[in-house]
Amino acid sequence: MADVKKVIEIIDKIIADVDEQKLFLTELDNVIGDGDHGINLARGFDAVKTIEDTFESKDIGAILKAIGMKLVSTVGGASGPLYGTAFMKSGALLNGKTEMDMNDFIEMLQVSIDGIMKRGKAVKGEKTMLDAMIPAHDAIKASYEADGDAKKALDAGVKAAEEGIEYTKTIIATKGRASYLGERSIGHQDPGATSFTLMLKAVQELA
Amino acid sequence: MADVKKVIEIIDKIIADVDEQKLFLTELDNVIGDGDHGINLARGFDAVKTIEDTFESKDIGAILKAIGMKLVSTVGGASGPLYGTAFMKSGALLNGKTEMDMNDFIEMLQVSIDGIMKRGKAVKGEKTMLDAMIPAHDAIKASYEADGDAKKALDAGVKAAEEGIEYTKTIIATKGRASYLGERSIGHQDPGATSFTLMLKAVQELA
Amino acid sequence: MKKIINAVDQVENQMIEGMVKAFPQYVKKLDCGNVVVRAEKKTGKVALISGGGSGHEPAHGGFVGKGMLDAAVAGAVFTSPTPDQIYEGIKAVDDGKGVLMVVKNYTGDVLNFEMAAEMAADMDGIEVKEVVVNDDVAVQDSLYTTGRRGVAGTVFVHKIAGALAEKGASLDEVQAVAQKVIDNVRTMGMAIKPCTVPAAGEPGFELADDEMEIGIGIHGEPGVEKKPLETADEIVDTLLEKILADIDYSGSEVAVMINGCGSTPLMELFIVNNRVADVLAEKGIKVYKTMVGEYMTSLEMEGFSITLLRLDDQMKELLDEEADTPALTVAK
Amino acid sequence: MKKIINAVDQVENQMIEGMVKAFPQYVKKLDCGNVVVRAEKKTGKVALISGGGSGHEPAHGGFVGKGMLDAAVAGAVFTSPTPDQIYEGIKAVDDGKGVLMVVKNYTGDVLNFEMAAEMAADMDGIEVKEVVVNDDVAVQDSLYTTGRRGVAGTVFVHKIAGALAEKGASLDEVQAVAQKVIDNVRTMGMAIKPCTVPAAGEPGFELADDEMEIGIGIHGEPGVEKKPLETADEIVDTLLEKILADIDYSGSEVAVMINGCGSTPLMELFIVNNRVADVLAEKGIKVYKTMVGEYMTSLEMEGFSITLLRLDDQMKELLDEEADTPALTVAK
Numbered sequence A, B: 001m002a003d004v005k006k007v008i009e010i011i012d013k014i015i016a017d018v019d020e021q022k023l024f025l026t027e028l029d030n031v032i033g034d035g036d037h038g039i040n041l042a043r044g045f046d047a048v049k050t051i052e053d054t055f056e057s058k059d060i061g062a063i064l065k066a067i068g069m070k071l072v073s074t075v076g077g078a079s080g081p082l083y084g085t086a087f088m089k090s091g092a093l094l095n096g097k098t099e100m101d102m103n104d105f106i107e108m109l110q111v112s113i114d115g116i117m118k119r120g121k122a123v124k125g126e127k128t129m130l131d132a133m134i135p136a137h138d139a140i141k142a143s144y145e146a147d148g149d150a151k152k153a154l155d156a157g158v159k160a161a162e163e164g165i166e167y168t169k170t171i172i173a174t175k176g177r178a179s180y181l182g183e184r185s186i187g188h189q190d191p192g193a194t195s196f197t198l199m200l201k202a203v204q205e206l207a
Numbered sequence C, D: 001m002k003k004i005i006n007a008v009d010q011v012e013n014q015m016i017e018g019m020v021k022a023f024p025q026y027v028k029k030l031d032c033g034n035v036v037v038r039a040e041k042k043t044g045k046v047a048l049i050s051g052g053g054s055g056h057e058p059a060h061g062g063f064v065g066k067g068m069l070d071a072a073v074a075g076a077v078f079t080s081p082t083p084d085q086i087y088e089g090i091k092a093v094d095d096g097k098g099v100l101m102v103v104k105n106y107t108g109d110v111l112n113f114e115m116a117a118e119m120a121a122d123m124d125g126i127e128v129k130e131v132v133v134n135d136d137v138a139v140q141d142s143l144y145t146t147g148r149r150g151v152a153g154t155v156f157v158h159k160i161a162g163a164l165a166e167k168g169a170s171l172d173e174v175q176a177v178a179q180k181v182i183d184n185v186r187t188m189g190m191a192i193k194p195c196t197v198p199a200a201g202e203p204g205f206e207l208a209d210d211e212m213e214i215g216i217g218i219h220g221e222p223g224v225e226k227k228p229l230e231t232a233d234e235i236v237d238t239l240l241e242k243i244l245a246d247i248d249y250s251g252s253e254v255a256v257m258i259n260g261c262g263s264t265p266l267m268e269l270f271i272v273n274n275r276v277a278d279v280l281a282e283k284g285i286k287v288y289k290t291m292v293g294e295y296m297t298s299l300e301m302e303g304f305s306i307t308l309l310r311l312d313d314q315m316k317e318l319l320d321e322e323a324d325t326p327a328l329t330v331a332k
């Protein structure tokens, strides 16, 4: 699925996409949060950019761990520790590897979800990034287990994540800042679910 | 020229006119001062209105003194002590009188001017109320001494006061808040010169 | 966006630098980031650390000093600080007696502070405890939310827990009194004008010329409702009603805080207090102490919050203890 | 006009009432009007009285208390108080040692205070002296003007002369030190947003979205020029240049005040101080003490002023003396 070079390529694209979608993500957060999700993530991935030149000499696990630590120490807010935890857990999983396959990726999603659920004390259906992550993981896993087609599996994952975003519009937030809005949060999509989908799309396109 | 009843009538008109011109005077003060001259005077003459029912039993001197004290204690700003002094000095001059004639009025203007000049340490040509008062006094005096026609004299006074207002547009303020503007005060008429003219017009119309 | 700043990405740094340069007798900045600690470390006591996003000045750096905080960590505007910075703050102020973190109840703050506490415990064996302030009655505390937000009442936690720590109490005692303040403090706010996060460039919400937002949070988060602007007295009555309904203040003594959100003239805060004092007097609630000013702001948001703290003898005594910080001084 | 008030003609009264209700331990109001005096009259000392229009809160009522003022008289918004009220204030605080009036240099203030002083001298034989503060370098002090305006530097006069009076000095001594402060204090301000006098209902001046007014007065009076908005650092440089050109600060120690005009977020004031501190350090001017906050506001005007006070040993000592007032507390 991906070697170190490919992973770096994907990270590169995520950095660029987050930057490009910064205002959009912030605008989403403005409606039901505090209007900084795009700013936060962009600050984090800009910082990741500054350590990118160290990646080539690292294994995939070390790269993901370094990204996780960078995100934790620069993003702040709720999403910083959550995405940071996801990358750090993924790094621990892929420790020493210079190649990863689809099964690695599926497991990586799983440990990310577990890490985020534990840190954020959240479950599915609370209008968070988990509502894109969990369906994406499940769809990728099901599709890949069915026919072993990686591309198809990733397409299914993105589709599920996008449906997850739509789903967040229909529910009341019970975690994060959007929960203060109660009923008023209905009708608006979750910024974190949106940013996760953006990252998954980079994998789909390049892996 | 005026008995107690007439004086009360004139005061009544001044109260009404100040109220009517409040925004205009304030607007003038906004341009070269701090935008409160109309508000200040209206507050003062509104307060005068509350003691008007005591006037009938008083002589003209006592009425003017009471007005002066009321203005001093309610107007504030620069114009409060200045107009207050003018009315108090006029009251002292007309102490005990229940009738006043044109000579009384001319002398009343003179003590008012003297009082204001002393308190405000100002002279003619500094872009203040004095630039309407002094020419008005001089014109009334000259006209009345020439032919003894009170109406003509008051007309001449109002005309001189209005020319005084025009004159204030042409000079730099060297007293009061407008002096902070330096050159920038040129082109704008003085609020105090304007409010004095308003009062003189009430006398002209009713006396 | 019309602001007196230099560059959007410099506001946090330059704010902290400007604060530290103004008050070198009180505070200094750690090299590692926007962490402010007492100019001279106070030893032999439990250390108090707080923090949160920037944009709430003087909170929290302004409350670092004698009788209040030992450290304050400032994140980006309206964004929780990161665990590494909080961790550095914890390490800098711990003196072996343990550290109490005063955290406002936002997911971001809670997650980042807890991660930092884990780091300090795991890597340095520092005993770190936490209290989570949740005084904002505008949002419901229910199973279906993350609970009430932490707002201006936090300053009372700093003052009272800080005073007890200064007297040499144990970590458990300091945590207990901090929790007692939290259990007894309630706040509600409103705004008539939004604020603009510099990096965003646009106001966080919109209000028409005749509208106000009741129950606003300190990041401009909505609360109860948007409605036509009312008189100061009517607004106060609405806020007080909610606060007084939340816990029973009857017959008790309270500390009152009228907190400006950043661009509310003091004149208006006093007009607000005029009504607050009258209503409390009517209800037989005795005011022990009133604070009027800017304690927990939201950049240039215009509005105010009312905080009521129900006092007991211990809290009264600690409220009156000496404090000497850039933003709050209580003379003995 | 969007304000948190009840009625335009009640703002001054309700502001004073709200202040007195907030700080009964410090101040009380005289029955005769908006005159605020210490809650407990301090006897055996020269009394200090100040005042001016309302709308400058916390000035001047917020500075009534130990080590500062004995009385403050508040007029209508931006309008000098009247002589009868000032006279009542003088009578209330005089204790046979004489009264010093601290007047800001505006025709209205000077005329009304002087009339009050005449009344107190004539009718009650009270010895009243006066100092006139004129720290604003934005306007030229020439024979052809009424001289420089009195602005935020006034607070240093209150602090330093108040401290000397508290120590029991004579009226002449207190007047002399007040005059010394005036001779050594300079201020200049700017604004990016005007304010609206409640009774007027419209802003006192206009600024486009990208404009600022340099040299603004505390009632929104223009000063030097209207020009495009610059960075905080550039603005500071402009203001400091004017201040430093007015008297020679080189090699001296100064007290710095960064004063918010009413709706400037503290964050921006700290960013301003960051530059002020750097420039003064560069020029070898030593900062003895810095104050950052709202001391002399202009309703909800957005902007700030910088004040520099050149200190000598006496002024340094008096600046550090204990003060305990609603708006300024210096702990010993």
Ligand SMILES: Nc1ncnc2c1ncn2[C@@H]1O[C@H](COP(=O)(O)OP(=O)(O)O)[C@@H](O)[C@H]1O
Pocket (backbone or CB within 6 Å): A029, A033, A034, A036, A037, A038, A040, A041, A076, A077, A078, A079, A080, A082, A116, A120, A121, A122, A127, A128, A129, A130, A175, A176, A177, A190, A191, A192, A193, C079, C080, C107, C108, C109
């Ligand atoms: N407890 C939680 N568990 C999982 N995700 C969460 C939780 N709280 C918030 N989030 C996610 O974080 C996103 C907001 O991130 P961000 O705006 O960067 O932080 P903040 O809310 O602190 O400003 C939300 O859209 C949501 O997806």
Ligand SMILES: Nc1ncnc2c1ncn2[C@@H]1O[C@H](COP(=O)(O)OP(=O)(O)O)[C@@H](O)[C@H]1O
Pocket (backbone or CB within 6 Å): B029, B033, B034, B036, B037, B038, B040, B041, B076, B077, B078, B079, B080, B082, B116, B120, B121, B122, B127, B128, B129, B130, B175, B176, B177, B190, B191, B192, B193, D079, D080, D107, D108, D109
């Ligand atoms: N020294 C002075 N002598 C005479 N008139 C003065 C003097 N200073 C100001 N004035 C008058 O007072 C007017 C302003 O009054 P007002 O706006 O009520 O007071 P303030 O300037 O204190 O706000 C000016 O227009 C001017 O005519």
Ligand SMILES: [Mg+2]
Pocket (backbone or CB within 6 Å): A029, A033, A034, A035, A036, A037, A077
């Ligand atoms: Mg957010």
Ligand SMILES: [Mg+2]
Pocket (backbone or CB within 6 Å): B029, B033, B034, B035, B036, B037, B077
């Ligand atoms: Mg005026």
Ligand SMILES: [Mg+2]
Pocket (backbone or CB within 6 Å): A034, A036, A077, A078, C078, C079, C080, C108
């Ligand atoms: Mg945030």
Ligand SMILES: [Mg+2]
Pocket (backbone or CB within 6 Å): B034, B036, B077, B078, D078, D079, D080, D108
């Ligand atoms: Mg005025």
